[in-house]
Amino acid sequence: MKLAFLISLLLICQMPSMLMAQARTPLHVEAALDLQVVEPLLDKFRQAHPDIDLQYEDNSTLKVDEQAREAKPAPDVVISSAMPWQMARVNEGLAQRLDSEAARKWPKWAKWRDEVFGFTFEPIVTVYRLELARHMMPPSTHADLHTLLKTHQDLLKGRVTTYSPSGSGVGYTLFQQDARYSPRFWDLVAAMGAADVSLENNTRDMLKGLTEGTYWVGYNLLGSYAMHWARSHPDIIVQIPQDYSLVMMRMAFIHRDAPHPAAARTFMNFLLSEAGQKTLAGSTPLFSVLPDVIGPYTAQRLRDQVGDQLYPIPINASLLAFVDPMRRDAFMKRWNREIKILSP
Amino acid sequence: MIVVDGTLKRRLGAWLLAAVGVLGTFLLVEAYTSAQRAADRAFDSQLEAASLTIAEAIQWQDGQPVVEIPAAAFQILATDQQERVFYTLLDTGGREVTGNLDGVVTDALREAAHTEPVWRFVDYHGTPIRLYGRELKSAGWDAVEPVQIWVGHTLSGRDALARDLFVRALTRFLAMVILTGLLMWLAIRTALRPVRRLRQLIRQRDADDISPLNAQVPGELYDMAETLNALFERQREGRDALLRFTADASHQLKTPLAGLQSTSELALQSTRPDDWRQALQTVHDSSARTSRLAAQLLSLARLRHADEGSPGRIDLAAVLRDTVMEWAERDDAQHHDLGLAPLPDSPADIQGEPWSLREMIGNLIDNALRYTPAGSEITLSLHRETDAVTLTIEDNGPGVSRDLLDRLHQPFERGGRQDTEGSGLGLAIVDSIAHRHQATLTVYSTPGHGLRVCVRFPLLTEEARP
Numbered sequence: 053m054k055l056a057f058l059i060s061l062l063l064i065c066q067m068p069s070m071l072m073a074q075a076r077t078p079l080h081v082e083a084a085l086d087l088q089v090v091e092p093l094l095d096k097f098r099q100a101h102p103d104i105d106l107q108y109e110d111n112s113t114l115k116v117d118e119q120a121r122e123a124k125p126a127p128d129v130v131i132s133s134a135m136p137w138q139m140a141r142v143n144e145g146l147a148q149r150l151d152s153e154a155a156r157k158w159p160k161w162a163k164w165r166d167e168v169f170g171f172t173f174e175p176i177v178t179v180y181r182l183e184l185a186r187h188m189m190p191p192s193t194h195a196d197l198h199t200l201l202k203t204h205q206d207l208l209k210g211r212v213t214t215y216s217p218s219g220s221g222v223g224y225t226l227f228q229q230d231a232r233y234s235p236r237f238w239d240l241v242a243a244m245g246a247a248d249v250s251l252e253n254n255t256r257d258m259l260k261g262l263t264e265g266t267y268w269v270g271y272n273l274l275g276s277y278a279m280h281w282a283r284s285h286p287d288i289i290v291q292i293p294q295d296y297s298l299v300m301m302r303m304a305f306i307h308r309d310a311p312h313p314a315a316a317r318t319f320m321n322f323l324l325s326e327a328g329q330k331t332l333a334g335s336t337p338l339f340s341v342l343p344d345v346i347g348p349y350t351a352q353r354l355r356d357q358v359g360d361q362l363y364p365i366p367i368n369a370s371l372l373a374f375v376d377p378m379r380r381d382a383f384m385k386r387w388n389r390e391i392k393i394l395s396p
Numbered sequence: 397m398i399v400v401d402g403t404l405k406r407r408l409g410a411w412l413l414a415a416v417g418v419l420g421t422f423l424l425v426e427a428y429t430s431a432q433r434a435a436d437r438a439f440d441s442q443l444e445a446a447s448l449t450i451a452e453a454i455q456w457q458d459g460q461p462v463v464e465i466p467a468a469a470f471q472i473l474a475t476d477q478q479e480r481v482f483y484t485l486l487d488t489g490g491r492e493v494t495g496n497l498d499g500v501v502t503d504a505l506r507e508a509a510h511t512e513p514v515w516r517f518v519d520y521h522g523t524p525i526r527l528y529g530r531e532l533k534s535a536g537w538d539a540v541e542p543v544q545i546w547v548g549h550t551l552s553g554r555d556a557l558a559r560d561l562f563v564r565a566l567t568r569f570l571a572m573v574i575l576t577g578l579l580m581w582l583a584i585r586t587a588l589r590p591v592r593r594l595r596q597l598i599r600q601r602d603a604d605d606i607s608p609l610n611a612q613v614p615g616e617l618y619d620m621a622e623t624l625n626a627l628f629e630r631q632r633e634g635r636d637a638l639l640r641f642t643a644d645a646s647h648q649l650k651t652p653l654a655g656l657q658s659t660s661e662l663a664l665q666s667t668r669p670d671d672w673r674q675a676l677q678t679v680h681d682s683s684a685r686t687s688r689l690a691a692q693l694l695s696l697a698r699l700r701h702a703d704e705g706s707p708g709r710i711d712l713a714a715v716l717r718d719t720v721m722e723w724a725e726r727d728d729a730q731h732h733d734l735g736l737a738p739l740p741d742s743p744a745d746i747q748g749e750p751w752s753l754r755e756m757i758g759n760l761i762d763n764a765l766r767y768t769p770a771g772s773e774i775t776l777s778l779h780r781e782t783d784a785v786t787l788t789i790e791d792n793g794p795g796v797s798r799d800l801l802d803r804l805h806q807p808f809e810r811g812g813r814q815d816t817e818g819s820g821l822g823l824a825i826v827d828s829i830a831h832r833h834q835a836t837l838t839v840y841s842t843p844g845h846g847l848r849v850c851v852r853f854p855l856l857t858e859e860a861r862p
Contacts, residue, residue: 165480368470369471
């Protein structure tokens, strides 16, 4: 009896996919999000929607932004961690509104105009090699890192890495946000400059350098990638800063000129759905935003572990200031000045 | 016949509806525009604040304006409605120093902002936005050239606020209408209460109760109550007149009957046939008078209570001539000089009934014969004017004293004379007939020089000839 029921259920589930097998709707997702990290989520989506032929393009934030602005035909869904740029595109009117139950229920602080949604909750972390701990007390706050750079200048010279603000949108955003929170950030920049900091364009390269032993300590890495990496590299330690820790959110929107808007809406609704967020929390290190989702990687669990010092980069109009060309120029000028200030 | 023509409630309701309709349209149009204005004012001030925040951040370096756009400015621009935000900083030549408003700020707009701050609704790639621009005379060490700051945002917040304000105004207005309707209904009920009270008061009266109404009424109903009272008053007068007439008539009939009785009693006590003959003669004369009196009473009652007949066109001259001819042959007229003045050439057509006109002329002649001594001259004449014709009868008898003139037309009035055989009904009948013909009766008299009675009839015009 039970078996017969299950079989019929299976048949019913299979039927649409059999019918749609000939005419699957293509869906082009342009994303700055590592495929291997997000793969379980995409698999789950393909499983739930066999009628949609999902094409996932993983690119750098700058490339994704360019695709969103210029590609013809436009991508259906744009995902990027370069929050200010995503915001600027939405402000330009490149996004279309998502009017669905999931969108309405989405936390207010993680969406803007119901057009763009922050669907991950990735802490920004400091990563160091186990080796570092043998020579000194590992840094647990921004101030600690500054002190270490000052006191162990000779030992750490050439072994410090961080994002390049000019080469990476994420890095630039994080430094801007750091500078907003504390003026002492510039002391840290000066100290890193004095330690001949190596500027990388993505977290993966920094993690590789750390594993290879080129770097001992990395500042402002994406926690999601680092934690994923650390699971297979035991000599890498991930530290969430204890004074304050920035949280970056991947922002996703449906392109205004999406060739397949219905499929795009289906994909977005899946990202924001409980099922999608559960997969995010259980099978990827991207952390779920929803407070009632349970899994190893959730914003709630992170808050329980780290406390109140999580500072998500707010998804609001203030992000637009970071992409203002003049403000960017001013910031880069100051960066270039500060990073050389302690060099002989 | 009383026809129900709608109800007061419905009429007042219709007026209320009309008032609400007209006033409501005005009010709602006003509410809509003022809601728009209020929303614009509220959001315009946000634009102004954002513009100020940006202005604060402008600095001059190497002769160039440099601004580190404060993130707060965007927060203010976006408002909590999450508007899309637009801004630009233009240097003196109109080149964009920084911003995202490419091409929206036209030369005309820049020119306008040169003199005073500019507020505009403009179109940004198909999206309507509100734009605010002003010129800033910034001071620097090496440049004092003005720059322009333009900020703008989309309109969803304004629309939402305006809609909200308008819906609130609409709700208030509807509540007011419902309340007004309710109050109006109550007011109508209260206002109509005196009418109901009056109706009850009238309904409770006995059929023969004609005393004046004793009721408290509002000013508007005073006229109606007063009219009712006047009607009751007339009814009472009519009834009194009827009673008086009946009493008088009984009295008049009683006198000759009493005479008959005493004459016949005296005759019965006598044994002489001469006395019987004398008595029989008296009884005959008296019963003739009584029968004439009864005929006159009947005639008067008939005149007063008969329905309006259907009068036709009639030539008064012909009627007059016939009647005078008839009377001149009677025995009663043999001791008087009864004459008819020459009649007018053209016919004197009036609206009337031949029988009643003959009755009237007869009564006038009879009166003259009775109240003048033998040998008196009695002349009838007809005088035609443009729109009236006057029938006149004159005698050269003793006349009537001035203070009696007004009472002459009342029944049983004999002009202060007890020496005649008249009943005193003649002029009363004449008066009634004149009244029926819309004619006016006038009596002139100079004591010692006779009496003149004029009856003035309205002439029928030529056009009214059937």
